[in-house]
Amino acid sequence: NAGVTQTPKFRILKIGQSMTLQCTQDMNHNYMYWYRQDPGMGLKLIYYSVGAGITDKGEVPNGYNVSRSTTEDFPLRLELAAPSQTSVYFCASSYGTEADEQFFGPGTRLTVL
């Protein structure tokens, strides 16, 4: 099993550009999450999904969009990149059980200039 994979690993965007961060998991997990991690701060939940076709906002959804057309894939879309979106983005997945260990992808380091 590859677990959770993310692409790209690094990306530099100009202000106003758009991009999609890809996330795929092969563990048949129902739950998937997108977090951002800024230096000195805890992980912040952007969006999450409890199954294909179902998504919901987390703590910091502004400036982002998601879709979940399959169990495996959960892409994150940035429409108009802003410097405040410079961060490391992690995708994670879990079964959604009581102990609910989340499995994280390797992350995407995004810089907006």
Next chain:
Amino acid sequence: GQNIDQPTEMTATEGAIVQINCTYQTSGFNGLFWYQQHAGEAPTFLSYNVLDGLEEKGRFSSFLSRSKGYSYLLLKELQMKDSASYLCAVRDTNYQLIWGAGTKLIIKP
């Protein structure tokens, strides 16, 4: 508001024991998690507590007191590879994880 507090940084010696504390104030409580994150890498799961008391897993143990809003992670027989950040996270009423900023643990020979 929701708040999770951990020390920013701690230093310990190889072979010793270290305790990393976490205090929380959240809207509801549905479990507390500890994750390890090496520099430049993704977080990995260490432990889960939902009832008061101590959970032991090899060299790592995690303690929870719900009445005090307090947890700690205890690492024994420290190894150089334990140098990492340790993240405390609480699952709130909405079943979302609220994360602390993490404690950077530096191990010295």
